[in-house]
Amino acid sequence: MRRVAILSCGLTKVEKHWRKSLRELFGDAAKEALKDTRIPGIDALIVGNMCASDLSDQNNIGALLADYLGIIPSTAYRVEAACGSGGAAILAAYASVASGMYDFVMTGGVEKLTDGVGGDTTYSLGKAADAEYELFFGASFVSLNALIMNHYMHVYHVSREAFADLAVFMHKNGARNPYAQLPFEITRETVLNSEMIADPITLYDCAPVGDGAAVVIMCPLENAPKYSDNFVEITGVAGATDTINISSRSDLLSLNSTVVAVNKAYKMAKVTPADIDVAEIHDTFTITGALSIEDLGFSKKGKFNKLLSDGAFEPGGVVAINPSGGLKSRGHPVGATGSYQVAEVTMQLMGKAGRMQVPNAEVGLTQNIGGSGSSTYVAILRRAR
Amino acid sequence: MSVPRYWREIPERSRLEASKCTTCGNIIYPPRARCAKCGSDSIGPYQLPERGKILTFTVIRNPPRGFEKMAPFILGIIELEDGARLTTQITDVMPREVIIGMPVEAVFRKVSEDGDSGIIQYAIKFRPVF
Amino acid sequence: MISVKPIIDVAISGWGSYIPMYRIAVEEIARVWGKSPKHFREELLIDEKAVAGIDEDVATISVEASKNALNRAGLNPKELGAVFVGSESKPYAVKPTGTIVAEAIGATPRVLSADMEFACKAGTECLQCCIGLVGSGMINYGLAIGADTAQGAPADPLEYSAGCGGTAFIVGRKDKEKEPVAILEGSVSYVTDTPDFWRRPKRDYPSHAEAFTGEPAYFTHITSATKLLLEELSLMSTDFKYAVFHQPNGKFPLRAAKILGFKKEQVEPGLLVPYIGNLYAGSSLTGFSAILDVAAPGDRVLLVSFGSGAGSDAFSFVVQEGVRTKRDMASKVMDYIKRKQNIDYAIYCKFRGKIVL
Numbered sequence: 114m115r116r117v118a119i120l121s122c123g124l125t126k127v128e129k130h131w132r133k134s135l136r137e138l139f140g141d142a143a144k145e146a147l148k149d150t151r152i153p154g155i156d157a158l159i160v161g162n163m164c165a166s167d168l169s170d171q172n173n174i175g176a177l178l179a180d181y182l183g184i185i186p187s188t189a190y191r192v193e194a195a196c197g198s199g200g201a202a203i204l205a206a207y208a209s210v211a212s213g214m215y216d217f218v219m220t221g222g223v224e225k226l227t228d229g230v231g232g233d234t235t236y237s238l239g240k241a242a243d244a245e246y247e248l249f250f251g252a253s254f255v256s257l258n259a260l261i262m263n264h265y266m267h268v269y270h271v272s273r274e275a276f277a278d279l280a281v282f283m284h285k286n287g288a289r290n291p292y293a294q295l296p297f298e299i300t301r302e303t304v305l306n307s308e309m310i311a312d313p314i315t316l317y318d319c320a321p322v323g324d325g326a327a328v329v330i331m332c333p334l335e336n337a338p339k340y341s342d343n344f345v346e347i348t349g350v351a352g353a354t355d356t357i358n359i360s361s362r363s364d365l366l367s368l369n370s371t372v373v374a375v376n377k378a379y380k381m382a383k384v385t386p387a388d389i390d391v392a393e394i395h396d397t398f399t400i401t402g403a404l405s406i407e408d409l410g411f412s413k414k415g416k417f418n419k420l421l422s423d424g425a426f427e428p429g430g431v432v433a434i435n436p437s438g439g440l441k442s443r444g445h446p447v448g449a450t451g452s453y454q455v456a457e458v459t460m461q462l463m464g465k466a467g468r469m470q471v472p473n474a475e476v477g478l479t480q481n482i483g484g485s486g487s488s489t490y491v492a493i494l495r496r497a498r
Numbered sequence: 499m500s501v502p503r504y505w506r507e508i509p510e511r512s513r514l515e516a517s518k519c520t521t522c523g524n525i526i527y528p529p530r531a532r533c534a535k536c537g538s539d540s541i542g543p544y545q546l547p548e549r550g551k552i553l554t555f556t557v558i559r560n561p562p563r564g565f566e567k568m569a570p571f572i573l574g575i576i577e578l579e580d581g582a583r584l585t586t587q588i589t590d591v592m593p594r595e596v597i598i599g600m601p602v603e604a605v606f607r608k609v610s611e612d613g614d615s616g617i618i619q620y621a622i623k624f625r626p627v628f
Numbered sequence: 629m630i631s632v633k634p635i636i637d638v639a640i641s642g643w644g645s646y647i648p649m650y651r652i653a654v655e656e657i658a659r660v661w662g663k664s665p666k667h668f669r670e671e672l673l674i675d676e677k678a679v680a681g682i683d684e685d686v687a688t689i690s691v692e693a694s695k696n697a698l699n700r701a702g703l704n705p706k707e708l709g710a711v712f713v714g715s716e717s718k719p720y721a722v723k724p725t726g727t728i729v730a731e732a733i734g735a736t737p738r739v740l741s742a743d744m745e746f747a748c749k750a751g752t753e754c755l756q757c758c759i760g761l762v763g764s765g766m767i768n769y770g771l772a773i774g775a776d777t778a779q780g781a782p783a784d785p786l787e788y789s790a791g792c793g794g795t796a797f798i799v800g801r802k803d804k805e806k807e808p809v810a811i812l813e814g815s816v817s818y819v820t821d822t823p824d825f826w827r828r829p830k831r832d833y834p835s836h837a838e839a840f841t842g843e844p845a846y847f848t849h850i851t852s853a854t855k856l857l858l859e860e861l862s863l864m865s866t867d868f869k870y871a872v873f874h875q876p877n878g879k880f881p882l883r884a885a886k887i888l889g890f891k892k893e894q895v896e897p898g899l900l901v902p903y904i905g906n907l908y909a910g911s912s913l914t915g916f917s918a919i920l921d922v923a924a925p926g927d928r929v930l931l932v933s934f935g936s937g938a939g940s941d942a943f944s945f946v947v948q949e950g951v952r953t954k955r956d957m958a959s960k961v962m963d964y965i966k967r968k969q970n971i972d973y974a975i976y977c978k979f980r981g982k983i984v985l
Binding site: 356 | 557568593
């Protein structure tokens, strides 16, 4: 297996991009990634997307985007793993380069949630769950996570306020991110007083609905110096699954797909949680963020709030979590989120993160979840010397 | 939901017909082709019990398409007497009266209607034992 | 020569009821329409009526009543040879409720099933059919259900009494029933074309001929059917411990009793309308169910339904030992009556689908 580098990245601001179509949005991010890379061409395009089929009436995204970018006849296809599509695409792209099959692979994600009217978008997003045994009963993505949050609070006696504080933390970071959808600070009261969606989850516990695209370009590590002065290495990458139906989970309060995936990735990269300087984790809802922090090994079970209030997750703390603002503040263009996370950590390790920069970031981690924990894709990146 | 999809799962959703791994005894619901615990594909029929308690719940106030008339309604995970769990609605109780751990029993109820010209979808929900 | 009972004697093997938990009081309805509740409480003897929840309908009511009946009968549902549902508020205009119920209780596929309609006597129709099928030897057990979630038009007098609920009876062969609940002595039906109450297909609510629904409809058919049955069986009103008449309100069954020579004490234990309203096709059957919850072996019970359009089915049953052993195997009518939560007119409208979204 060859070692793999990320040469460059490109991303759009996350927002309700009314004036950009699916292909235009991806095109913007891709052109940014291609700028100044001097590579001879793209051998393969692997793109993550969840909702285009429902909301934009568009399947066959791989071919569409290869066509739009003028990179035909390169190999192109779409990877779908609900909101983990971006992370799954990273894993597929890594494998295609590491195996020796392709040299220059463009991978990214794009999502146009605003192509759907409110009800259509929620309905499409809900399809990450078990259609016959969860959606059948009127469950939606929010309500399934609310079941987990309610159980968590009951078992660990963690207050509603602690979750609100996590959202406040994300916004504090996102306020420094020029690509963020909601780049402003909020208070505990903002969260607690916002509209109740499914008890106890309120509007400000949830990532916003928005559009975006993020792209990275990979090549074999040994070739990277020829094409770029500043690149990073993917030292660990893994994916794992758990039951799709949350009532079948062996532990409702543990994202076992995250636990298994991250341990595989740590082993592959030969690091431990203590070695991670910066992490972009998957906080679709505050409960998802809390569980992710714990299951990635950054906190003991039921204790995320203690470390949060101690400042452990600030830039310069034990591990800088979501300097981008995370899904809560940077935004969550579903199938693209995993790609955003890798692009953001790449920029951190390249020293190009601007006001979000975590000083001396050497090792970074991304964690992208599909559904309510049914799959997780983890990548570990290292600054290359 | 299409007619074939509703009709096909009636035994599972309306009669709580589940499966059990005949190798290791693992109760499997919803149905699966192989046992996740031991990997066996020797799966036999199993009838879930009709009583249990509420493991967790939430109140849905922004209903998805098709459930507009029902809001607010309660979604929950029930832990049955034999340890098996399932996700379903909790009915015949006000949101503010629901408590984690409440004993509940199975009832056959309407889940949704495909407008006023489509079919009516029924399944087992749970209500507080009285 | 016709008989009032089949060649093979039949018995009741099990019985069960279901009443939804929600109630709306007559005061609350009267408040909205500017009427006085006095007439309904004091003359018609209705205090409140049972209202089906947003996720309930005749199919769901029938399923719970049937499961209660099966538990009491101690039967495997596959032993049922027929499942009949009588109602005037079935969920589909075309598609049998009977198959929804039969599938949900596990009685399919070798079973006869259909829906019956004869206004409030549809439930006892189903009972008559099961009696015939069991009594002919064609089936061993028949499930007869009367259930309704009938609507009264807003502001109409019937809005105060149109309640929701239902009851199921399992009929079996007397010679095969180890613990019969009651034996059938005989039954008759008395039917004429009397249009006292009806609903045309495109209307949401029924229409009625007001006072005409009294003497020419309810009273003529109830008294005629009863007299016919008593004559056939050579019985008198004093031979009965209990008498259950169809209960559109509290006044009519008490007056019918008086006309026929029955005492208040014989009727009152089965008079449920003050607490739950008129259950339409479930009305007289639920009254009978409440009687079985308290009756003793040896008690003779008269059951007379009335369905608009019009007709009455009259039955005479003698309670057996099985009633004692089986009674506690399912929730009783009083258990369901006591399980209640009062709602206001707004929630009532929401539950009954009167709000256009």
